[in-house]
Amino acid sequence: xxxxxxxxxxxxxxxxxxxxxxxxxxxxxxxxxxxxxxxxxxxxxxxxxxxxxxxxxxxxxxxxxxxxxxxxxxxxxxxxxxxxxxxxxxxxxxxxxxxxxxxxxxxxxxxxxxxxxxxxxxxxxxxxxxxxxxxxxxxxxxxxxxxxxxxxxxxxxxxxxxxxxxxxxxxxxxxxxxxxxxxxxxxxxxxxxxxxxxxxxxxxxxxxxxxxxxxxxxxxxxxxxxxxxxxxxxxxxxxxxxxxxxxxxxxxxxxxxxxxxxxxxxxxxxxxxxxxxxxxxxxxxxxxxxxxxxxxxxxxxxxxxxxxxxxxxxxxxxxxxxxxxxxxxxxxxxxxxxxxxxxxxxxxxxxxxxxxxxxxxxxxxxxxxxxxxxxxxxxxxxxxxxxxxxxxxxxxxxxxxxxxxxxxxxxxxxxxxxxxxxxxxxxxxxxxxxxxxxxxxxxxxxxxx
Numbered sequence: 001x002x003x004x005x006x007x008x009x010x011x012x013x014x015x016x017x018x019x020x021x022x023x024x025x026x027x028x029x030x031x032x033x034x035x036x037x038x039x040x041x042x043x044x045x046x047x048x049x050x051x052x053x054x055x056x057x058x059x060x061x062x063x064x065x066x067x068x069x070x071x072x073x074x075x076x077x078x079x080x081x082x083x084x085x086x087x088x089x090x091x092x093x094x095x096x097x098x099x100x101x102x103x104x105x106x107x108x109x110x111x112x113x114x115x116x117x118x119x120x121x122x123x124x125x126x127x128x129x130x131x132x133x134x135x136x137x138x139x140x141x142x143x144x145x146x147x148x149x150x151x152x153x154x155x156x157x158x159x160x161x162x163x164x165x166x167x168x169x170x171x172x173x174x175x176x177x178x179x180x181x182x183x184x185x186x187x188x189x190x191x192x193x194x195x196x197x198x199x200x201x202x203x204x205x206x207x208x209x210x211x212x213x214x215x216x217x218x219x220x221x222x223x224x225x226x227x228x229x230x231x232x233x234x235x236x237x238x239x240x241x242x243x244x245x246x247x248x249x250x251x252x253x254x255x256x257x258x259x260x261x262x263x264x265x266x267x268x269x270x271x272x273x274x275x276x277x278x279x280x281x282x283x284x285x286x287x288x289x290x291x292x293x294x295x296x297x298x299x300x301x302x303x304x305x306x307x308x309x310x311x312x313x314x315x316x317x318x319x320x321x322x323x324x325x326x327x328x329x330x331x332x333x334x335x336x337x338x339x340x341x342x343x344x345x346x347x348x349x350x351x352x353x354x355x356x357x358x359x360x361x362x363x364x365x366x367x368x369x370x371x372x373x374x375x376x377x378x379x380x381x382x383x384x385x386x387x388x389x390x391x392x393x394x395x396x397x398x399x400x401x402x403x404x405x406x407x408x409x410x411x412x413x414x415x416x417x418x419x420x421x422x423x424x425x426x427x428x429x430x431x432x433x434x435x436x437x438x439x440x441x442x443x444x445x446x447x448x449x
Contacts, residue, residue, distance in 0.1 A: 042158065042371075042372055042373060043130070043157060043158050043159060044130065044134045044135060044136045044159070045136075045371060045372075046106055046136065046371055048106075049106055049107060050102075050106050050107040050108070050109050051102070051103055051104075051106045051107070051108055051109070051136055051371065052108075052109045052110065052111060052133060052134050052135050052136060053074075053078070053108060053109070053110045053111075053135060053136065053137050053138075053139065053358070053361075054110070054111050054112075054113065054126065054129035054130065054133065054135030054137065054138040054139070054140075055070070055071060055074040055110055055111070055112045055113070055138075055139055055140050055354075056112070056113040056114075056115055056122060056125055056126050056129065056138055056139070056140035056141060056146075056150060056164075057070045057071050057074075057112065057113075057114070057115060057140040057141065057142065057164065057354075058114065058115045058116060058117045058141070058142050058143065058146075059071075059112075059114040059115075059116075060114055060116050060117075061115075061116045061117030061118065061245065062117050062244055062245040062270045062271045062272055063117045063142035063143055063165075063269065063270040063271070064117075065270065065271070065305045065309070066142035066165055066270060066303065066305060066348065066350040067114075067115070067140075067142055067350075069305060069347065069348045069350050069351040070140060070142065070164055070165070070350050070351060070354040071112065072339070072342075072343055072347075072351060073339070073347060073350075073351035073352070073354045073355040073358075074110065074139070074140070074354055074355070074358060075110075076088065076338060076339060076342055076355060077354075077355045077358035077359055078108045078109075078110055078358070080100070080338070080359075081098065081100070081102060081103060081108045081358070081359070081362050082100075082101075082102055082107055082108055083100040083101055083102075085338055085341075085342070086334075086337070086338055086341075087100065087334075087338075088334050088335050088337075088338035088339075088355070089331050089334055089335050089338075089355070089356070089359060089387065089388050090359065091334055092330045092331040092334050092387035092388070093331065093359065093363070093385060093386075093387045093388055094385065094386050094387045095385065096363060096387075097363050097366035097367050098359070098362055098363050098366055099366070103362045103365050103366065103371075104365055104366060104369070104370075104371065108362070111129050111133040111135060113125025113126060113128065113129055113140075115140070115141055115142075115143070115146045115150075117142065117143050117146065117244065117245070118146070119143075119145045119146055119148075119149035120149075122141060122143075122146040122149055122150050123149050123150060123153050126138050126150045126153055126154070127153060127157075130154075130157055130159055135159070136159065136160075136371060137159065137160045137161075137162060137361050138150060138154055138159060138160075138161050138162075139161070139162040139163070139164060139354060139357050139358060139361070140164040140354065141163060141164040141165065141166060142164060142165040142269075142270065142350060143165075143166070143215070143217065143244075144166040144167060144168030144170065144171055144215070144216045144217035144220075145168075145215045145216050145217065146166075147161075147163045147164070147166035147168075147171050147180075147182075148166075148168070148170060148171055148175045148216060151163065151171070151175070151177050151179070151180035152175070152177060154177070154179045154180065155177040155178060155179045155180065155445060158179065158373055158448040159179065159373065160179050160180075160181070160361065160373050160376060160377065161177075161179055161180045161181070162181050162183075162357035162358070162360065162361050163180060163181065163182040163183070163184065163357070164184070164350065164353060164354050164357065165184055165349075165350045165353060165354075166182060166184055166217070167184060167185070167186055167187055167190070167217050167221065167269075167301055168186065168187060168216045168217040168219075168220045168221070169186050169187050169188050169220040169223075169224065169440055170216050170220055170440070170442075171186065172186065172399045172400055172401035172440075173186075173220075173399070173439075173440025173441065173442050174440055174441045174442040175216075175442060176399050176400060176401075176442045176443075176444055177400075177444060177445055178377060178400075178444040178445045178446060178447060179373065179377065179445075179448075180400060181357070181360075181380055181395060181400045181402075182400060182401055182402060183353050183356050183357050183360065183393075183395075183402045184322050184353045184402070185320075185322050185402070185404070185406055185433070186220075186224075186401065187217070187220045187221040187223070187224040187225070187300070187301075188220075188224045188433075188435055189320075189406050189433040190221065190224065190225070190300050190301060190319075190320040190406070191224035191225050191227060191228035191300070192228065192406075192428075192432055192433040192435075193320050193406040193407075193408050193426075193428040193432065193433055194225070194228060194298075194300065194318065194319075194320055194408060195228040195229075195231065195232060197318060197408050197425060197426060198228070198229065198232060198298070198318070199232050201318070202263070202296055204232050204233035204234070205233060205234070206229070206232075206234040206235070206262055206263045206293070206296075207234070207235045207237045207260060207261045207262050207263065207290075207291065208226075208229055208234050208235070208236055208237060208261060208263045208264075208265050209237045209238050209239075209240075209256050209259060209261035209263065209264050209265070210222050210225070210226070210236070210238070210239040210240065210264075210265045210267060211240055211242055211249070211252055211253075211264065211265075211266055211267065211268065211276060212239060212240065212241050212242065212267040212268075213241075213242060213244055213267055213268050213269065213272060214241040214242060214243055214244065215244060217269070218241070218267045218268075221267045221300055221301065222239055222265075222267050225265055225267070225298075225300050226239075229265075234263070237259060237260065237261040238259065238261070240252055240255075242268070242272075242276075244272060245271075245272065246272065246275075247275060248275070248279075249272075249275055249276040249279050249280075250279055250283070252276070253276070253279055253280050253283050253285070254283070256280075256285065257283065257284075257285070257288075260290065260291070261290065262290035262291045262293045262295055262296070263295070263296045263297070263298065264280060264285060264295070264296070264297045264298070265297075265298045265300065266280070266297065266298070266299050266300075267300060267301075268299075269301055269303075269306070270305075270306065271309065273299060273306050273310070274306055274309035274310050277297065277299065277310050277313050277314065277317075278310060278313050280297060281297075281313040285297065297317050298317065298318055298319065299314075299317055299318075299319040300319055300320060301319060301320060301321070302319040302320065302321045302409055302422060303321060303348050303349050303350060304321075304324070304325065304346070304348045304349070304419065304421060304422060305348045305350070307411060307421035307422055308418070308419075308421060310411075314411035314421065315411045315412065315413050316410060316411055316413055317410065317411045318408065318409070318410050318425070319408075319409055319410075320406055320407060320408055320409065321349050321407045321409050321422065322349045322352070322353060322390075322406070322407070323349040323352040323353070323389050323390060323407070324349065324407055324409065324422055324424060325346035325347055325348075325352075325419070326420070326422075326424065327389055327390075327407075327424075329387075329389060329391070330387065331386075331387040331388045331389050332352075332389040335347065335352060335355060335388075335389070339351065339355075345419060346419050352389060356388050356389070359388070360380065360383075360385075360395075361376070361380075364376045364377075364379040364380045364383070365379075367379040373447075373448070374447040374448070377447060378447075380395050380400070381395065381397035381400070382394070382395065382396070382397040383395045390404035390405045390406075391404055391405045391427075391430065392404070392430070393430075396437060398437035398438075398444075399437045399440075399442070399444070400444070401437075403430050403433070403434055404430055405427050405428060405429055405430050406427075406428045406430075406432075406433050407424055407426075407427055407428070408424075408425045408426045408428060409422040409423060409424055409425060410422070410423045410425050411423070
């Protein structure tokens with residue numbers, strides 16, 4: 001046997017040994033050998049000294065504020081991957097295979113697209129980044145409709161999609177895909193986390209009125225919150241669907257005033273939540289007494305950017321969030337320090353999840369020892385990690401949903417700064433929000449080889 005052959009066999013053996021430890025590949029050497037040729041000839045396989053990622057965010061539309069912060073986080077992640085800055089969460093992530101020299105020794109570059117918070121536009125920009133720009137991985141989005149559309153496209157094209165901000169149960173439920181992964185939590189988790197707090201603070205006798213964004217995220221959030229509140233004994237008075245980007249919600253709020261409902265649940269996000277909440281407060285809902293109770297408003301999904309937009313109207317209102325810059329764990333503090341030093345203000349949860357998704361993808365490539373998507377996917381499936389905020393986290397293999405702690409928050413009554421807007425009421429343990437992977441149906445589909 002030649003020295004070259006012996007070296008190749010040693011390398012292959014080392015790779016299989018490391019991969020078996022992480023679950024990255026099947027234990028049979030025959031599996032690796034069968035795909036050896038394919039692993040060098042997949043779509044957009046890096047040929048030179050760089051690898052290109054595609055960041056698809058809402059730069060216009062109702063969720064543009066979230067998109068701007070996502071893009072900031074992506075740029076910071078690329079800087080850290082290439083060895084720039086202070087490294088951020090690369091200093092706290094465990095286990096971690098990244099070396100600060102790009103990914104597998106290749107410099108990370110990126111291209112961007114504008115989803116416009118529209119599924120068709122998002123698919124078109126993702127397709128352009130894959131076909132024309134050579135993007136090996138797509139990430140981003142601040143809408144579940146966008147995430148599901150782009151995830152489906154990526155499945156068709158054999159390109160990994162690391163979802164950005166998507167909260168619909170469907171993303172890793174009935175619409176889950178082998179090539180899609182979500183670090184963000186979902187509506188089911190929000191409901192499970194909120195339930196005990198709502199019961200403690202508002203009791204078990206309430207009549208709830210829902211205003212719901214009319215697309216997949218709003219539908220599944222309404223469903224999950226109803227499941228929770230009706231389980232507490234609450235009655236669902238009425239549910240009303242509203243268009244994304246409506247701006248003026250007065251026609252939907254006026255009927256609530258004399259409806260007999262004593263609780264408004266706003267299944268809205270971004271500027272829609274800011275506008276609907278502001279108008280609800282202007283209409284006097286928070287000052288009303290109904291059924292012998294103080295009228296309450298609940299915003300099941302929060303972000304700091306929404307809190308800034310809503311201002312005083314948000315004070316005291318309960319909801320959930322995926323992450324908050326005030327968390328004291330080492331990973332969160334490292335990210336806040338890096339982001340704050342670069343941009344002059346703390347990151348949002350949208351920024352956090354997009355930064356983390358980029359590092360998770362890059363780290364999986366290092367674990368797999370290749371950019372070949374099926375092997376990278378296997379490195380992510382069942383991957384357990386820590387040091388990136390929210391405590392110990394798992395990418396569940398069955399549906400590619402991350403499970404971690406969830407934050408119940410309240411609009412801060414006495415903020416100490418323009419960013420100190422959400423008070424953490426409870427850090428709900430992962431065990432309280434986990435559910436069986438089969439409840440939402442769906443099929444991940446095949447690895448493309």
